[in-house]
Amino acid sequence: MSACRICGGAIARTLDVREMMFGTRERFAYELCGDCGCLQIAEVPRDVARHYPADYYSFAQRPPAGLKRLRRRLKRRPILAAPALIAAALKRAFPRDALLHLYRDIGITVHDRILDVGTGSGEHVVALRDAGITGAVGLDPFVPHDIMDGDRVLVHRRDLADMTGEFDLVTFHHALEHVPDQVASLAQARARLAPQGRVLVRVPCVSSWAFEHYGVDWVNLDAPRHCCLHSHESIRRAAARAGLEVERLWCDANAMSIMGSEQYRRDIPLTDPRSFARTKSGSIFSAAERAAFERQAAALNRELRGDWICVLLRAAP
Numbered sequence: 001m002s003a004c005r006i007c008g009g010a011i012a013r014t015l016d017v018r019e020m021m022f023g024t025r026e027r028f029a030y031e032l033c034g035d036c037g038c039l040q041i042a043e044v045p046r047d048v049a050r051h052y053p054a055d056y057y058s059f060a061q062r063p064p065a066g067l068k069r070l071r072r073r074l075k076r077r078p079i080l081a082a083p084a085l086i087a088a089a090l091k092r093a094f095p096r097d098a099l100l101h102l103y104r105d106i107g108i109t110v111h112d113r114i115l116d117v118g119t120g121s122g123e124h125v126v127a128l129r130d131a132g133i134t135g136a137v138g139l140d141p142f143v144p145h146d147i148m149d150g151d152r153v154l155v156h157r158r159d160l161a162d163m164t165g166e167f168d169l170v171t172f173h174h175a176l177e178h179v180p181d182q183v184a185s186l187a188q189a190r191a192r193l194a195p196q197g198r199v200l201v202r203v204p205c206v207s208s209w210a211f212e213h214y215g216v217d218w219v220n221l222d223a224p225r226h227c228c229l230h231s232h233e234s235i236r237r238a239a240a241r242a243g244l245e246v247e248r249l250w251c252d253a254n255a256m257s258i259m260g261s262e263q264y265r266r267d268i269p270l271t272d273p274r275s276f277a278r279t280k281s282g283s284i285f286s287a288a289e290r291a292a293f294e295r296q297a298a299a300l301n302r303e304l305r306g307d308w309i310c311v312l313l314r315a316a317p
């Protein structure tokens, strides 16, 4: 690559990054733009599919039904509509549904239509429907076929460019970083927006303590699967080129970023039997260390130095 794909700026620095999720330790060049600060893979490998093993998604999993689904609906249904105190209690009781509270925070109601891009087997769309957002649907070009939820499509096997319809919110939850052409995907999302519609992007971010501290061992680099790691400035510029502007930007990283990076420094892959992602008792981190990493991640988020960002975008005037 001779120039930044986001802003056309000159490359300031090249990084030599190892594949460490599965620990193949193959090396890939990444380039840091001296202008917008974006970090991108120099060349997307032609055989990148090889780096996504068959079980990367729990492909074509059927959504739960019957009593199991009913129980989930009962705990999820009040999240968007309940008074703030009850919603806060639900968030503490069911931390796994934290993402649904994010929708509440940005003003989403059960009447909104949501398109989740790169949704995989659609577990997140199931959660949205359980919360009462019946107009939620997902798409993913890499699932083997459309996935159904009863008699309705849950996940379309389709490219975003081929999607039709109008949505109040288009979401990319840790999906956009896998896409080589960031601006095209954001423009395709914008084309699907209803008037006043918005795009929510959650991605890893290099404007962060974790990237600056760990460099090539930063777990969220995730070579070669992540094509593009944005800075606060580069996501703003990519959005602007797609006719979007930033309404709000905040951080939602957790201790996983720090633990994973600490492991990579010690040459321990994410899927290693000693990895925190595989074991608690066999992990190299004690419970006290894990708790300290959680506190550190929360503090970094508050300072806008976390390495996962949420960016809420709206159509530019």
Ligand SMILES: [Zn+2]
Pocket: 004, 005, 006, 007, 008, 009, 033, 034, 035, 036, 037, 038, 234
């Ligand atoms: Zn740039």
